[in-house]
Amino acid sequence: MSAQRLAPDALTLYDRVAQRSAGCVIAGYSTSFGWATRLLEEPVRTHVRSLYALVRLADEIVDDPDSGLDPAARTRALEELAAETARAVGGTRSTNLVVQAFAITARRHGIGPELIDPFFGSMRADLTVTAHDPESLAQYVHGSAEVVGLMCLRVFVDGDEAAAARLAPAAIALGAAFQKVNFLRDLAEDHDGLGRDYVPGVDVDRLDDAQRDLLLDDIDADLARAATALPHLPSSSRAAVTAAHGLYSALSRRLRRTPAARIRRTRVRVPEPEKALVIARALLAARRGAAR
Numbered sequence: 001m002s003a004q005r006l007a008p009d010a011l012t013l014y015d016r017v018a019q020r021s022a023g024c025v026i027a028g029y030s031t032s033f034g035w036a037t038r039l040l041e042e043p044v045r046t047h048v049r050s051l052y053a054l055v056r057l058a059d060e061i062v063d064d065p066d067s068g069l070d071p072a073a074r075t076r077a078l079e080e081l082a083a084e085t086a087r088a089v090g091g092t093r094s095t096n097l098v099v100q101a102f103a104i105t106a107r108r109h110g111i112g113p114e115l116i117d118p119f120f121g122s123m124r125a126d127l128t129v130t131a132h133d134p135e136s137l138a139q140y141v142h143g144s145a146e147v148v149g150l151m152c153l154r155v156f157v158d159g160d161e162a163a164a165a166r167l168a169p170a171a172i173a174l175g176a177a178f179q180k181v182n183f184l185r186d187l188a189e190d191h192d193g194l195g196r197d198y199v200p201g202v203d204v205d206r207l208d209d210a211q212r213d214l215l216l217d218d219i220d221a222d223l224a225r226a227a228t229a230l231p232h233l234p235s236s237s238r239a240a241v242t243a244a245h246g247l248y249s250a251l252s253r254r255l256r257r258t259p260a261a262r263i264r265r266t267r268v269r270v271p272e273p274e275k276a277l278v279i280a281r282a283l284l285a286a287r288r289g290a291a292r
Contacts, residue, residue: 011104014093018100019046022053025098029056035279036247039240039286047109047155050101055119055148057081057098062126063194075127082120089116109154118143131197140198141179149175156237163232170229174245177222181251184215185268207260216256223249230285239286246278 011019026034026049033052037045060067061077069077081099088094088103089112105111122143125136132140149171157163183190183198190196191204202211223245230242250270258268270278 015100015104018097019050019104021097022046022050022101025049025053025056033244035275036240036244039243039279039283041236044155044158044236047105048152050098050105051111051148051151051155053098054085054102058120058123062123065193071127075124078120078123078127085116085120086113105155106151109151109158111151111154115147115151118147126194126196130195132200134200137198137200141176145175145179146172147175149178156234156241158234167229167232170226173222174226174229174241177219177226177252178244178248180215180219180222181248181255184212184219184255184263185251188264189267204264207264209260212260212263213256216252219252223252235286239282242285243279243282246282247275250274250278 023046026037037049037052040048058078058081061069061074061081067074081096084094084096084099085102088096088099089106091107094100094103106116118139120143122140125140125143129136129140150168153164153167153171157167187199187204187207190198197204199215202215226245230238230245233241247270251268254270255263255268258266
């Protein structure tokens, strides 16, 4: 199956309603990400929200403790979502508005099975794997985060294949950094609530400051690789990605200052005033870049 390009003026009323529904999903589930997407210019903002709404929908199938679904039902629901997504990307109208919105973006920006299939593979792993080894973790991070970064990059560059190839390593690094930060700050929730241990060799109940710092050294290296691409992003996405990078960099710094024992008990967050400062700095940096 090859993803077909979709001209912006080909959108129907149904398509536009589907895109608005994806925006509602993001607004309902995300705070920091929701703030960052507001900095995207249109139509990039709508397309990125459409990508992440499907990610959020799949996450809810595998993670939501209040869904009432047993493991077999979750598996069926995830497989139905994957099949529906494949049909919609192939050109069939979906009755699932989130899937329809995702498919519009995928067809418009050439997002095909090479990125979509690994994502659903990682979602399947969440239903079957409770503890990762280094190989399975690398595969999981690729499907759950790196390919999402590559999907967003395709939206950002809008058909500029040379730019997509040049910026791909940074997009992969940024996606990986986001996921690894979430692993560390969600240790308690993942272990106690979902029965999953993502980080190989780390006993959640014995996490110490030295292990914390090793994990954060790896995260900071990814963030540093990602930062090299920020000035080279199109102006339509530069401020938003810079803000998202800044928010996760702030999380990394806050985690490094937090005793490991406390990370085990409490989900570390960036306070709202600090978030606002990070976003303001990102806007300023983007404007300076545009003025050069």
